[in-house]
Amino acid sequence: MSRRNKKIEEEIPHSFFIRPQEKLLIDALPELTGNRVICTSAGRAQFAVAYATDHPEAVVDCWFLDVFHKTQSEFRISEDGPPPANLNLFCQPDLPDHEADLVAFAFKKGGEAELTRELMQQGHQRLVEGGRMIVSTDNDEDQWIHSELRELFPKVTRRPIRKQGTVYFATKVNPLRKIRDFDCEFAFRDRGKLIYAYSRPGVFSHRHIDPGARALMNIMEVKSGMKILDLGCGAGTVSLAAAFAAENVALHAVDSNARAIQSLERGIAKNEAPGVTYALDADGASPASDEFDLALANPPYFSNYAIADLFLDTAHRALKPKSKVLIVTKTPNWFVERMPLWYADVEVGEVNGYWIVTGRKRKEQFTDQPRGRRSQEREEYE
Secondary structure, eight states: OOHHHHHHHHTOGGGGGOOHHHHHHHHTGGGOOOSEEEEOOSSSSHHHHHHHHHOTTSEEEEEESBHHHHHHHHHHHHTTSSOOTTEEEEESSSSOSSOEEEEEEEEOTTOOHHHHHHHHHHHHHHEEEEEEEEEEESOTTOOHHHHHHHTTOSOEEEEEETTTEEEEEEEOOSOOSOOOOOOEEEEEEETTEEEEEEEOTTSTTTTSOOHHHHHHHHHOOOOTTOEEEEESOTTSHHHHHHHTSSTTOEEEEEESBHHHHHHHHHHHHHHTOTTEEEEEOSSSOSSOTTOEEEEEEOOOSOGGGHHHHHHHHHHHHHEEEEEEEEEEESOHHHHHHHGGGTEEEEEEEEETTEEEEEEEEOSSOOOOOOHHHHHHHHHHHO
16 A cells, blocks of 8 residues: 555544445545546445545545435544535435546445446446546456446456455546436236336336235235335335325335435326325434334345344334334344334234234333444444
């Protein structure tokens, strides 16, 4: 590591969290220039902070798809004092829509292929002619990103770094002749009604309805006038099905992924779904307390159950007394052991290869884990 890069890392105390692909971008700082920068982060915006600190004349826009990662980055940066004035953090469905001299991506080995393709295409579109793209991955044997970049740029420089990853450099020469559309509209039936849904790369179960969501739809009992909470709504298939399952249903959907909320928003408009509200929310703060008759959740399997724990906590706060929560999962044992802290009458049943765990809200919550610890565990396992 050069003295210059070591100095940069010393100026960023939270650099202990730097993942290999993020560090590769930071190591390349001496080779990078540009006053309009768009970047992503594999961690907590360390490259964005480093570039903004090293180039006070530049404007650096760091993009996140998940609001949890954005808020955690803001927290990490604030621990070191005021953030650089020229640094902006965004959580929105697409990269900031402005011209850029430099676009920097940090991708995880084995990440979602379509999302990677779409982001690199968007990055190329944002670049001015003569602008540069740098892409890093934590795979030192990567060839896939190389081949994808060669579809966008006439010349790509590949720099593998043993046991760390690979860095790519490319310069925009001409606009793309063809822009690919990665969005998807698909249809499904529930209770005899044809429902349309949208999804985009980066949204769970892109291009099709998730079998776990289908299991949840098949088991949920929705009655007229119910207020329903959908936690981790994804593309909104369960939300839309529940909204049409009975008369005068009011449904509130929550997800931390900006594209998930956008997909649901499109689905609401396409189907003219009544009574559906939604929020981009990573900590369960948006649902009102003691207001819902039913809570539905299809929690992800990563994060060492920290997100599942948050869903259970949020549902308990939001549900009316004795109201029910339904969780779909392939790993029911943790829920069966954990849910009695919040819920009575915990039951588990199998539906089409998935498990549905149900419980009724207790008057009091007996959880022993503060919310801050959940955030820390999610951060460690993502």
